[in-house]
Amino acid sequence: MATDLPGRVRPTSPGPRRASVLTGAAWLSARQERTAFAVAAAVLVAVCGWLLFLGHGIDGYIAANHLQGCNIVYFPPECQGTGELVGALDMEYGPAVLATGWVLLALPPTLGLFLGAPLLAREFENGAYRLWWTQSVSRRRWLAARLGVPLAVTLVGSTILAVVSTWWVRVVEGRFAVPGYYHWFTWLTRNTVGPAVVGFCLVGVALGAAVGLIVRRTVASIVVTAVATLLLRLLVDRLRLVLETSQQAVANVRMAVVTPGDRVLSTSGHLVQNVPHEAYELANGFLTSDGLRIPQQGDWNAMVDGRPYCPSDSALCLAHQHDIVQAYVVYHPASAEWPMLWTETGICLLVTVVLVAFCFLRVGRLR
Amino acid sequence: MVEYLIDRHSGLSPYLQIVEQTKRALRLGVLLPGDQLPTAREVVEATAINPNTVLKAYRELEREGLVDSRRGVGTFVRRSLAKPQTAADSALRAELAAWMLRAREAGLEREDAAALISDALDSGFPETTTGGP
Amino acid sequence: MSHPIPTPDELPGDLPDEDEPGTASPLAADADAGAFPAGPPALEATGLGLRYRGGWALQGCDFRLPAGRICGLVGPNGAGKSTLMSLAAHLMTPDAGAVEVFGARPGAPESRRRIAFLGQDKPLFPRLTIAETLRAGYELNPGWDQQLAERIVAQGNLSMSARVGRLTGGQRTRVALALALGKRPDLLMLDEPMSDVDPVSRQELTGLLMAEAVEHGTTVLISSHVLAELDGVCDYVLVLASGRVRLAGEVDELLDSHRLVVGAHEGTGPVPSLAGHQVVELRRTGRQVTALIRPEGELGSGWDVLEPTLEDLLMAYLRSPEATALLTPSARPGADRRLPGVSA
Numbered sequence: 151m152a153t154d155l156p157g158r159v160r161p162t163s164p165g166p167r168r169a170s171v172l173t174g175a176a177w178l179s180a181r182q183e184r185t186a187f188a189v190a191a192a193v194l195v196a197v198c199g200w201l202l203f204l205g206h207g208i209d210g211y212i213a214a215n216h217l218q219g220c221n222i223v224y225f226p227p228e229c230q231g232t233g234e235l236v237g238a239l240d241m242e243y244g245p246a247v248l249a250t251g252w253v254l255l256a257l258p259p260t261l262g263l264f265l266g267a268p269l270l271a272r273e274f275e276n277g278a279y280r281l282w283w284t285q286s287v288s289r290r291r292w293l294a295a296r297l298g299v300p301l302a303v304t305l306v307g308s309t310i311l312a313v314v315s316t317w318w319v320r321v322v323e324g325r326f327a328v329p330g331y332y333h334w335f336t337w338l339t340r341n342t343v344g345p346a347v348v349g350f351c352l353v354g355v356a357l358g359a360a361v362g363l364i365v366r367r368t369v370a371s372i373v374v375t376a377v378a379t380l381l382l383r384l385l386v387d388r389l390r391l392v393l394e395t396s397q398q399a400v401a402n403v404r405m406a407v408v409t410p411g412d413r414v415l416s417t418s419g420h421l422v423q424n425v426p427h428e429a430y431e432l433a434n435g436f437l438t439s440d441g442l443r444i445p446q447q448g449d450w451n452a453m454v455d456g457r458p459y460c461p462s463d464s465a466l467c468l469a470h471q472h473d474i475v476q477a478y479v480v481y482h483p484a485s486a487e488w489p490m491l492w493t494e495t496g497i498c499l500l501v502t503v504v505l506v507a508f509c510f511l512r513v514g515r516l517r
Numbered sequence: 518m519v520e521y522l523i524d525r526h527s528g529l530s531p532y533l534q535i536v537e538q539t540k541r542a543l544r545l546g547v548l549l550p551g552d553q554l555p556t557a558r559e560v561v562e563a564t565a566i567n568p569n570t571v572l573k574a575y576r577e578l579e580r581e582g583l584v585d586s587r588r589g590v591g592t593f594v595r596r597s598l599a600k601p602q603t604a605a606d607s608a609l610r611a612e613l614a615a616w617m618l619r620a621r622e623a624g625l626e627r628e629d630a631a632a633l634i635s636d637a638l639d640s641g642f643p644e645t646t647t648g649g650p
Numbered sequence: 651m652s653h654p655i656p657t658p659d660e661l662p663g664d665l666p667d668e669d670e671p672g673t674a675s676p677l678a679a680d681a682d683a684g685a686f687p688a689g690p691p692a693l694e695a696t697g698l699g700l701r702y703r704g705g706w707a708l709q710g711c712d713f714r715l716p717a718g719r720i721c722g723l724v725g726p727n728g729a730g731k732s733t734l735m736s737l738a739a740h741l742m743t744p745d746a747g748a749v750e751v752f753g754a755r756p757g758a759p760e761s762r763r764r765i766a767f768l769g770q771d772k773p774l775f776p777r778l779t780i781a782e783t784l785r786a787g788y789e790l791n792p793g794w795d796q797q798l799a800e801r802i803v804a805q806g807n808l809s810m811s812a813r814v815g816r817l818t819g820g821q822r823t824r825v826a827l828a829l830a831l832g833k834r835p836d837l838l839m840l841d842e843p844m845s846d847v848d849p850v851s852r853q854e855l856t857g858l859l860m861a862e863a864v865e866h867g868t869t870v871l872i873s874s875h876v877l878a879e880l881d882g883v884c885d886y887v888l889v890l891a892s893g894r895v896r897l898a899g900e901v902d903e904l905l906d907s908h909r910l911v912v913g914a915h916e917g918t919g920p921v922p923s924l925a926g927h928q929v930v931e932l933r934r935t936g937r938q939v940t941a942l943i944r945p946e947g948e949l950g951s952g953w954d955v956l957e958p959t960l961e962d963l964l965m966a967y968l969r970s971p972e973a974t975a976l977l978t979p980s981a982r983p984g985a986d987r988r989l990p991g992v993s994a
Contacts, residue, residue, distance in 0.1 A: 173789060174789050174790070175789065175790060177785075177786075177789050178786045178789055178790065181775075181778065181782060181786070182775060182777075184777075185777070276773065276776070277769070277771055277773035278773055278775060280739075280741055280767075280769055280773050281773045281774065281775070281829075282790070283739070283740065283741055284739050284741070284762075284765065284766065284767040284769075285762075285786075285787070285790035285791055285833065286759075286762050286763045286790055286791045286792060286793075286833070287762070287790050288757070288759065288762065289757075517742050517743045523882070525878070525881065525882055528959075531882045557864045558861045558864050558865050559861075561857060561860035561861050561863075561864055562857040562858055562860065562861035563857055564857060565853050565854075565856035565857035565859075565860060565882075565883065566860065566882045566883065567720055567860065567882060567883055567884060567885045568720070568860055568861075568863060568864035569720075569885045570882070570885070571864075
């Protein structure tokens with residue numbers, strides 16, 4: 151009988167237990183994502199290598215030409231005469247810096263779309279979840295393995311990226327005609343520096359996974375995740391400075407009509423001078439003697455253009471022109487940068503935790 | 518050892534086929550006292566029939582006193598149904614072989630010979646009827 | 651063979667007689683084959699129902715599958731076969747009633763360990779090799795039997811390093827079966843397992859399945875709409891149609907309690923000589939009447955009485971959805987926990 155025929159059985163595989171860091175459900179989860187992890191690791195190595203190469207080149211140019219203090223946004227007096235050198239630097243590296251900024255900006259959402267969104271959706275689409283669920287593991291252990299391994303890998307990878315990326319941004323910040331990298335608060339800088347990179351990566355994966363658990367179709371999951379990621383980023387942008395109290399600086403002014411029918415210019419007093427270097431201005435306007443605030447939204451120049459003025463379309467400003475005693479600026483100082491980054495990170499981690507908790511609640515009720 | 522061949526389309530239940538085939542093996546001396554019948558596992562693995570069918574057949578053979586089942590060891594032949602007259606070298610068999618030769622020479626086909634034998638069987642052993650579909 | 655028409659008190663409901671502890675008794679002759687395990691049945695459904703797109707995929711299902719049986723699950727497409735298995739495997743949760751696996755709810759840890767389910771589409775990880783697939787079985791199942799799984803794969807002449815995604819349908823089935831059997835389940839549920847397997851492998855894999863069942867006392871629930879595939883393989887049967895149980899119980903008992911009768915009758919009205927018997931299905935060809943009946947008492951003369959084959963019986967029930975559902979006592983859930991033929 152078949153059982154007893156020797157030689158019909160060819161022992162072709164080595165034993166099941168091979169030296170491996172991961173065992174159990176984690177092993178299978180990692181094995182399922184092996185390709186994705188390999189691609190992600192290759193991208194990480196390539197991007198970090200590029201950042202080091204580019205940053206090193208820029209650093210070398212700056213050191214060789216003694217341009218250390220020459221920020222192109224402020225262009226301090228001691229940099230007079232270096233215009234050509236600075237221009238040459240921008241010509242050589244500017245486009246690369248801008249492109250690299252976009253890549254860094256796109257990496258966390260990309261990870262969410264291509265690792266997170268298919269993570270569970272594909273599992274439902276090709277029926278693999280049923281293979282898992284009919285083994286001796288609970289749905290929750292399945293979910294823990296399916297989420298835990300990619301999130302752990304993301305944590306490690308994005309931490310490496312964050313370290314290299316932060317160093318690189320500090321090299322290029324304010325040195326190129328790339329507005330996104332002008333200040334600590336401009337959009338490229340604030341999204342590609344520090345712990346926020348880690349937060350965005352983690353929340354991207356968690357968001358994709360949660361969407362996949364609901365949508366259960368890979369392509370639909372990617373699309374929905376893209377939209378959800380965008381909304382989330384807008385929300386984080388909205389909330390990133392709520393924990394920081396803004397500062398206010400004032401200057402005394404007196405206003406009078408200089409040109410009839412035109413605008414009201416200050417007759418005494420100047421720009422608000424005591425706003426610190428690299429401050430992030432939130433609002434400005436005038437204060438009347440009885441404390442009324444007349445904001446000048448939309449006309450930033452009203453405060454900086456040599457002498458403060460009331461724009462001709464600001465009825466409120468014109469009506470109170472004789473009561474105006476001060477001009478004000480509300481701002482965040484540069485010291486708010488790291489609290490801002492940690493707030494962004496905190497929001498991301500919080501959302502990640504909520505999404506993971508949602509997944510665990512949902513998986514028990516799936517039917 | 519015997520090997521059971523189960524014909525699913527014979528109309529005869531697999532249970533009876535095993536009983537019959539065992540008895541035939543006992544008659545022909547393929548199985549001798551002390552021989553072990555294949556285990557249920559071996560039978561079902563080779564024939565893809567329900568294990569309970571095999572066990573039911575073995576129980577029937579045991580009930581008829583043909584085999585002994587020793588729990589945890591296996592099922593063993595207790596007595597043979599072989600008669601010396603049916604052995605391959607018996608005189609009766611030689612006569613039949615000679616008859617077959619003559620029937621062929623007389624131009625009979627296999628079916629003609631089978632019909633003749635069956636007819637002769639019926640008149641020679643009237644008390645038994647053959648089972649079958 | 652002679653098959654007396656059973657008298658009403660021998661009809662399903664009674665234990666098999668003494669002479670033939672038969673279908674339900676211990677697998678005595680063999681090595682480690684013990685009695686059908688006493689204790690809770692492998693599957694027990696009470697009022698089980700699942701809604702599906704406005705209708706019911708399963709409704710009011712009551713049945714029991716005693717442990718140790720090899721049960722055929724039969725029904726037309728959409729009858730609820732896959733749904734039933736999915737509910738038992740905890741891939742779905744019922745909208746009504748409940749199903750228990752060895753007395754526990756399907757999601758319980760011990761149920762998960764004791765059940766293996768091979769779905770119709772045989773889900774596997776296409777990018778894994780066969781060796782890795784078996785390793786997955788090892789990593790996810792405490793009772794994993796690597797030798798058995800490897801043997802099943804090797805019998806199909808498959809290379810351990812072959813990628814699952816490149817296998818043919820039949821080869822995939824073999825790997826999926828290796829994964830299911832390697833788990834060493836107490837209840838193995840197979841949904842149309844042999845649909846894409848060639849005849850030779852079908853025979854071999856069925857044999858293997860039977861061998862594992864007898865060696866480990868595994869209960870097997872196997873669905874198929876190729877009725878011939880189940881004949882001789884199953885000793886228990888569960889027929890579903892339109893989401894309801896139509897027939898359930900021991901094959902022998904069910905066959906014993908039914909007769910295929912052939913006789914003559916003029917016209918299309920009811921056949922008077924069949925009155926008093928339960929007619930499952932009646933067909934007419936000219937003057938000839940062929941009926942599958944559950945005889946109650948003696949049948950009048952003028953009938954040719956045959957013992958139906960399993961296929962006759964199943965076909966008759968499948969074709970006659972209006973016939974009364976029949977469950978033998980061991981297939982009825984609830985109070986009667988007694989298992990026929992079980993010695994304490």
